[in-house]
Amino acid sequence: MQHSSLKKKDWFKDRGYLHLTNRINKTDKSNVEIYVSSPKNVQKHRFTPFILKQTNNRRYKFSAGLNRRSHKTVDDKGHISSNVKMRPIMYATHIDSHIYSYYSHKIIQPKYEKLIKSDELLNECITAYRQIPNEDGIRYKYNVDFAKEVFDEIKLRKDCAVLAFDIKNFFPTLNHLQLKQIWSRILGTKSLPKDHYAVFKSITNYSYFYYDDLRQRHKGHLDEKKIAHLKNKGKFQLFEDYPDFNESEIQVYKNQKKKDGVISGIPQGSPISAMLANLYMLPFDESIVEKLVKMKGCYYRRYSDDLVVICQIDDIEEAHKTILEEMEKIKLAISTDKTEKFIFKTINNKLECFKIKNDQLIPNSYLQYLGFDFYGYKTLIKSANVSRFYREMKESIAMKSKRIEKVQAKCLTDEAVVFKRKLYRLYSFRGVKSRELPGSKIVFKNGKLEKKTFSRKYRGNFIKYGYRASDIMEAPEIKRQLRRHMIVLKKYMQQFNFDNIPK
Helix, strand or coil: CCCCCCCCCCCCCCCCCCCCCCCCCHHHHHHHHHHHCCHHHHHHCCCCCEEEEEEEECCCEEECCCCEEECEEECCCCCEEECCEEEEEEECCHHHHHHHHHHHHHHHHHHHHHHHCCCHHHHHHECCCCCCECCCCCCECCHHHHHHHHHHHHHHHCCEEEEEEEECCCHHHCEHHHHHHHHHHHHCCCCCCHHHHHHHHHHHCCEEEEHHHHHHCCCCCCCHHHHHHHHHCCCCCCCCCHHHHHHCCCCCEECCCEECCEEECCCCCCCCHHHHHHHHCHHHHHHHHHHHHHHHCCEEEEECCEEEEEECHHHHHHHHHHHHHHHHHCCCCECHHHCEEEEEEEECCEEEEEEEECCEEECCCCEEECCEEECCCCEEECHHHHHHHHHHHHHHHHHHHHHHHHHHHHHCCCCCCCCHHHHHHHHCHHHCCCEEEEEEEEEEECCEEEEEEEEEEECCCHHHHHHHHHHHCCCHHHHHHCCCHHHHHHHHHHCCCCCCCCC
């Protein structure tokens, strides 16, 4: 099938964040391409430190120590701690990002795709960080499609076993020597060419500083006066130059993460990290396809560090053993606490899920995969994701209400300044429809700052995602799962003053 209507992802991206070097606009694309496509330039390029931002993800899950669902967890010694998951995301400077993006999209990815497409079964197994056209040729597949394919395979097999794995500390534990060898193999060279070696060194022997360190120097905020002064000079950056950054005495750290006594890992969030993660897993993927898919008739899918294997019930232990052995060969480990085994059985013409725990079959269980809970006879959005949506809704309304109260107090008025329409667009079915929204940004033109207006496409909200997932998966129960969202939204809004009419 031809996929001419599909738009390939461009390697060049206009990044809006502030960093140590100036922002690069779309108008500079041709000049940037000349620079990043020159191996000599890349070989000599001085890569600068990443900015590290940490995002916290509160997880509301069952705690054995507390014997209930909680945001806390209890260890073997009885110590209570938060189960907040910290995600360290690193941002490269704009020019560094363009080098990473160019090498990923234009050089490494095409060679990787060519290799895995030479084996149809291998090509089908790897789903994350790739542009895989949907059967209709109108769009690319995403997590909903990949989850549906796994659930459909279980429905097709009916009585089967499912193993779900998660790789432990995936990005921070990638072995550098193995990565280098696979990288060379993809390029078809004995060792990395000098330009590729420069990119490899920058992504393995990287340095970084904390975003919070920038803010702590100015009472929790960035130095807005300095940033405004630099913008007036056409410099959309945090510091005048690198010496100015050095004088700020902000601590710069080197990658010191170790696995088996050697420095390991790559930064999560760079434009090349996802590509390299897929690259690193290639020997593992090839082994699993040979040993389980071809020899045992298993079904294997890997979405980044999430692995799922569907096999015959009698083969469950052998499949488990094979996964662990092959994972050890590439110097990675499986999270034992996240490894789950399931049996799917047809009972009274109804496909049901049983979790295997301590050699016992637990009924009314579900397989959790790519944000969905699959019970066999029904599919729902992962409950934690729905809870997060309602939590964000509540926090957003409270924050907007505080803003209203501040403005009312400052301007001595009773008039509200936030409209309900925006909240409806963000958190209800009224925001399902795509539309153009006005936007603006400050650009430096002809020696002065100018405000440039533009329109951006509003792509929908969580409710749209749920409705679309319901249609793709042919699971009307997902829409029923979200049916109370408007009632909840109005209930939250009643607690605050959102009257737009002057009193």
